[in-house]
Amino acid sequence: MMPPQQDLPCAMIGAGRMGQAHAGVLRTLSGVRVTWVMDVSEENARRVAGQLGAQYSTSLDEVLAQPDVSAVIISTPAPTHADVIERAAKAGKAIFTEKPLAQNLADGVRAVQAVEAAGVPAQVAFQRRYDPAYVQAKQMIDAGELGRLEGFRAVGRDPEPPPMEYLVTAGGLLVDMGGHDLDLARFLVGEVEEVRAIGGALVNPELAQYGEHDTAVALLKFENGALGTLEVGLRTSYGYDIRTEVLGEKGRLHIERDRRPDLTVYDARGANHDRPRHFTERFPEAYAAEITAFAQGVLSGLPLTPTPRDALLSLRLGLAAQHALNTGETVRVADFGREELAKLPPAPAEIPAGGGR
Amino acid sequence: MMPPQQDLPCAMIGAGRMGQAHAGVLRTLSGVRVTWVMDVSEENARRVAGQLGAQYSTSLDEVLAQPDVSAVIISTPAPTHADVIERAAKAGKAIFTEKPLAQNLADGVRAVQAVEAAGVPAQVAFQRRYDPAYVQAKQMIDAGELGRLEGFRAVGRDPEPPPMEYLVTAGGLLVDMGGHDLDLARFLVGEVEEVRAIGGALVNPELAQYGEHDTAVALLKFENGALGTLEVGLRTSYGYDIRTEVLGEKGRLHIERDRRPDLTVYDARGANHDRPRHFTERFPEAYAAEITAFAQGVLSGLPLTPTPRDALLSLRLGLAAQHALNTGETVRVADFGREELAKLPPAPAEIPAGGGR
């Protein structure tokens, strides 16, 4: 008889909105075993721990000190990501962190430095890179099936805005919500040279007082010459609207989950089908796949993707786009945060920017 | 701290084609823990056990005697189902069995009797009843959203025929492949009154020598007056083709998974998307959901569905349809196997025929 399949013992750090979504995935998944749940709210920690049969704590130090914690799954609010990453890296834990890596480049650089100095495996949760449709798109592009890339187009719209208190600390619409789409732009097409953006507070005019937007559109000029558009919003009346297109010389890829479930209803209104209403309905396979890939990579010693360094470039793009949105300027991405990024040692040769699994 | 979530310790009985598919699901699923794998082929048993971190055996008796086996998951060849069910029931194990319940009514009746006499929880694996689209269709129908039901239409086509040796022991096209669609007919529309069928060996003419078919079409007249058609085949060039429609006074439901993954490719050939190529691609959520429902039902003592008695009526419909196909006769379903079924005690009141979850 062979030994039972090994599970990676993990601590969940953060048990709020995103943490609970991760917990829902972890509950149904083998390969990862959540042994501890930490949250500054004892109630959140206790509840999620109860669902997962794990212990809980309100102290990060206590959790990082546990011997049955090999890895951390970080779902704390974005402003704390860099700190938690740094402390987990120093404690020698493998790290799976929700995006964004950080909310500013200084913190992002610090997080990358900590991870690379400690030599711990680390992965940033851009789950779309693990969605079957995006995986296949990436493979087709890499195999040259589109020929030269000429265009990119993304829509990212949440069904309804998160609470105001979340929004004003989220780092800006194009860093937070748009961060996924900008990461995909790099993943699928390549680095962005220039970005322009305009936006407004169309859904919740109150946001304007805080200098925040709930709707934005942007133009992307890629280093390889491709041209792109991006639309981001925080409210639809019709569910979660995530679409991505890549146009090349030989064809166009269109990614969209437009049916949930596989049921069309024909009645007096015509033909009707429902769409995903929430990111957990759009990306269930991806959330499972990214955590499984993380656990398998850590257990087997294989490289993880996307790395914090890769995610740092996506953060830089998000911040550059947000700066364009805030100022109305055309922002050259390579010049944005140049000094901060210069503090990093050269990238290890084997990790190409934007490289997918 | 709460205790870790409980897993149901199971033995997999049968590690061939279908068993390996189940193993793939079980490997990624929490809530069920496979402790033993049994197959008459030691090689199959060892391999699947290795994947699942379980012990293995070629002896059913040995496995049924284990204290860390609370339930069995039966994926043996169809002709053995009734026997294994009977032995597992006598051993007091909870039972999850691949369909069909049996290949003839005498065996099916015996299996139901054994399960009901032993009072063990039991569920037959008609996984489509757990697919999100079928679940929603059933709810809409039960809620009266279609009004009076008037029509049913099903297509069930495998991408390519199973091996000849499987086919000639599978019990007939309308019992084996068609069994799923006929179960859905009962699940969604109700009991069938009459069935007509014609068929042929169009894909593999050699099958005709064995009196078998690889293609068949049937007409269904339901007790509630609805009229239906059924198409079954064992070869397409374009993947797994499973479609179900229910027509009512107020509308029509159409169930089809037509995209895998959520990617459309536009190129010189037009717009192209791939379809499911295999049942594991069409029904991954359903395979996970039915086993999860089984485990949760067993652990919590809640009723399971579909029961062996319910599955026996689907078997009777399959056998009646197969008889119609073999003879060219119009078969009245209620008269088919009346004597065999009369041997059963009256159905427990709380389990309506065709009742879904």
Place this chain on the structure above:
Amino acid sequence: MMPPQQDLPCAMIGAGRMGQAHAGVLRTLSGVRVTWVMDVSEENARRVAGQLGAQYSTSLDEVLAQPDVSAVIISTPAPTHADVIERAAKAGKAIFTEKPLAQNLADGVRAVQAVEAAGVPAQVAFQRRYDPAYVQAKQMIDAGELGRLEGFRAVGRDPEPPPMEYLVTAGGLLVDMGGHDLDLARFLVGEVEEVRAIGGALVNPELAQYGEHDTAVALLKFENGALGTLEVGLRTSYGYDIRTEVLGEKGRLHIERDRRPDLTVYDARGANHDRPRHFTERFPEAYAAEITAFAQGVLSGLPLTPTPRDALLSLRLGLAAQHALNTGETVRVADFGREELAKLPPAPAEIPAGGGR
């Protein structure tokens, strides 16, 4: 300067439901000029004539005697088709007649004899043969792109039943409504060997008193071995439901107009699009194309399709299917009406049965 493009001067015979639909097409079409409209109802004749700038009459003889009538477009009630065809043929007019050719084989044979004896050009209005999707399907099948044909599947459902007085004289559901689908079966797959059918009066139970059906399903066994199903109905809640599938060794063709107009509305109910609600919304190109083909064929002397002889075989299939529906018998098509058809001279060599344009 070239002479103005020639128009074919036609008389419309019949200005009721179908005649008015044809008039709507003729009004927007060049190539055909309606000079006379005849209907037994002076009011119908006057109204349609007014729309088309034509003269009108209640006398068929008067119209057939006009020098500026080279052709007739027959849209009278089905029971009169054969008579009108016979008289128009004797008058030497080119004939475009609404289907069915006749309602019984004796009349159909008489109509074919009259046309062939007079040597006038004649075309029966199976407009689907001129729909771009069916034209392309036929071409692909003839070019062997599906390989050996194995299956056929058709749905034909009207949004709502015609008036009762129409239904009881229409010749039966499978002759009238089903006639289009059975003609397509011959057009796309080939001649039918055997047919089984069941039906009911589900929409309007009163129809049962007249021995009529509003819902039917049928099984078709083709001479080439392919197997088919057919669903016909007279009421949906969701518009006009016309679908056709042909399954072959190498692929499957699926024909359906599922969107009208090219607009999808996303709102709180999900994604919604409207469908054709009427045959004029489903087949506008086909109605225009078949009349244009008729006019061009007559003016240029090229052969027309489908011919009355071809349509007679579709009528025979419809009557055979209706007989199967009425009696519950399995009907061998080649034996049905054998004596009547034997009265015809051999088919002219150049017109293959089921030959499309």
Place this chain on the structure above:
Amino acid sequence: MMPPQQDLPCAMIGAGRMGQAHAGVLRTLSGVRVTWVMDVSEENARRVAGQLGAQYSTSLDEVLAQPDVSAVIISTPAPTHADVIERAAKAGKAIFTEKPLAQNLADGVRAVQAVEAAGVPAQVAFQRRYDPAYVQAKQMIDAGELGRLEGFRAVGRDPEPPPMEYLVTAGGLLVDMGGHDLDLARFLVGEVEEVRAIGGALVNPELAQYGEHDTAVALLKFENGALGTLEVGLRTSYGYDIRTEVLGEKGRLHIERDRRPDLTVYDARGANHDRPRHFTERFPEAYAAEITAFAQGVLSGLPLTPTPRDALLSLRLGLAAQHALNTGETVRVADFGREELAKLPPAPAEIPAGGGR
């Protein structure tokens, strides 16, 4: 008997690429009768006249002098539109002109002045305003079904670039190809306040020498606060790609013709359907409807839409967008060409800007 339906006797001015497309429509259409065809190429004029049974000439003056010419249909190269409009207006002819109205504002103003001074009926051929899907979208928006408008998104891509000699005189990508989409922006959402654009010569790098683009993306800020994106291109590998979306508070409209014909082919590559390959395949109903509306409007004295004045505002938007593309500047549309437009008298009250039929 009523008099025959009246036809509007027209002269086609211009028988090149677009003129021949119009001729194809006119040939099948009643309500309009082409009596003369004029082109500077006698060969073009003769060929199209022959197809239409019309007389031909290479002299505009000769054609404008004919008594059997009540209206002109202008399909000459864009640089000549304003001149031809002016001369036709002075000759008292009703005018249907291909877009753009002109290639610069001075010419456009002159054309509007000429038409309004002469008091002749005039319509500019933005045919999409007559496509059934756009008509319905406009009606839904006007009826408030989307609530407040928040977003606009358009894609306009030709399958392959027109000849180089056409491109370098076409007035710029966003005036020519983009002109349709920018007119739709005004038609569906309202006037644009600001525009930004970037572009390149990705398909044909040679174009860069002429300062021309074949690919561009733009951001639109509307006066009502809505935000939009636009993508324009001159080459796809997959056909004609025209998509328009309007996002509102209560829903989203998506317009796309994605199937031609209504046939899906399932084979070893998955599910495949063809798309429109040319504008005549995307907009056949619209080309027929706009000319029919023109003829009916002229014959009945009803107002035409869009008027030259309305088209002038679309031209101004196109030129502003082109200026943004050429310079990289953010262009305020209301300031663009302010002096030229000031030369026009105030708009007649009854014609709202962007008003559809």
